[in-house]
Amino acid sequence: MNTSIVIADDHPLMLRGLTDFLTSKGFNIIGSAEDGNTAYNLIVKLKPEIAILDIRMPHKTGLEIAEDCKKNNLPTKIILITFDKEEALFDQAKAFNVYGYILKEFAVEEIEICIKHILKNKPYFSEEIASYLNQNSNTKSEKLELLTKTEMKIIKLISNGNLSNDIADELSISVRTVEKHRSNILAKLELENKPNSLSIWANINKHHL
Template sequence: MHTSIVIADDHPLMLRGLTDFLSSKGFQIVGSAQDGNTAYNLIVKLKPDIAILDIRMPHKTGLEIAEACKKNNLPTKIILITFDKEEELYEQAKACNVYGYILKEFAVEEIEICIKNALNNKPYFSEEIASYLNHNSNNKPADLELLTKSESKIVKLISENKTSQEIAEELSISVRTVDKHRSNIVSKLNLDNKPTSLSIWASLNKQHL
C-alpha cells in the first residue's frame, strides 16, 4: 500500500514543491492545505499515515496541530518543517513527540528519509538544527551522569537508530535485558513512556554520547 500523506504550508511554492516531489517518489498525497484548521480537519477525516506541517500557519500552527493530535490519540505521525531556528519551538516540538523536525532549506534532501524513519517508528530531527542550537554548548547534559556505563552504551546505540534486537546482538546480551535497561533509562531521564521518547532524547544528545 502507498503511504498516505497530508501536506500543509501557507507558502504555495513550498506546498506545490513538496507535493510534486513526494508524488514522484511514490507517496500518496491525499490532501493539502494552506492553513492549520483545514490541515487538522483533513487529518481527523482522512487519518493519513503522515502529516507534513509548516510550524507557522494561519488559524492553527503546526505545533498546535501536533498537540491536538497527541491529545486526541490520532494515529497520524507528525513531521514539522520550518525556516525558524528558535530553541523554544524546537523544545515544544520534542514535547509533542513529533516524528520529524526539518529546516525548509534542507526539506528536499531530508524529507524522504524522515518519512521512512517515521514509518519505522524512528524520529528524525535535522542535524542542522540540532547543531545550530548546540554549537555553543560543549557540556554533556547533566542527565547523562545518572546513567551507568551499560546504560550509556545502550543510549548511544539507540541514537544510531538500532533496535533492541540489534543492540542485544552487538552487546551479547538478551533482548529482555536491553528492554529492562531501556525502562531504567526512561525512568532516570524522567521521560514519558511513549515509544519514541527515548529515541528522540538519544538523537538530540547524540554528540555527547
C-alpha cells in the same frame, strides 16, 4: 509506496514543490492545505500515516496541530518544516511527540529520508538543527559554569516553579538576598532584566540544569 500523507503550508510554491516531489517518489498524497484549521480537519477526517506541516500557518500553527493530535490520540505522525532554529520551539515539538523536524532550506533534500525513518518508528531531525542546538547547548553550559553553587540551586528552584518567597524559605535566606542572586544570574546568563525572563529561560532550559 502507499504511505498516506497530508501536506500543509501557507506558501503555495513550497506546498506544490513538496507534493510533486513526494508524488514522484511514490508516496500517496491524500490531502493538502494552506492553513492550520483545514490541515487539522484533514488529519481528523483522513487519518493519514504522516502529516507534513509548516510550523507557522494562519488559524492554527503546526505546533498547535501536533498538540491537538497528541491530546486526541490521533495516530498520525507529525513532521514540522520551518525556518526557525529556536530551541523553545524544538522543545515544544518534542513535548508534542513530533516525529520529524526539518529546516525549510533542506526540506526537499531531507523529507524522503525523514519519512523513511518515521516508517521505521525512528524520529528524524535535520542535521543542521541538531548541530545548531548542540552548539547552543555548549554555550549554555559555558554560561552555567559561571554560576555559584547557590545561584545554581536558585535557578533549579525557579525552573520548578518556585517564587522568591519559596526559594528564601527553602535556602533559609532573605527574599532580598534571593533577588540579588536573581540579578546576578541574569547578568551572567546575559538575559534581559524583564519580568519572568529568568523563569522562562529556566523552564525552557530545565534539562540543562
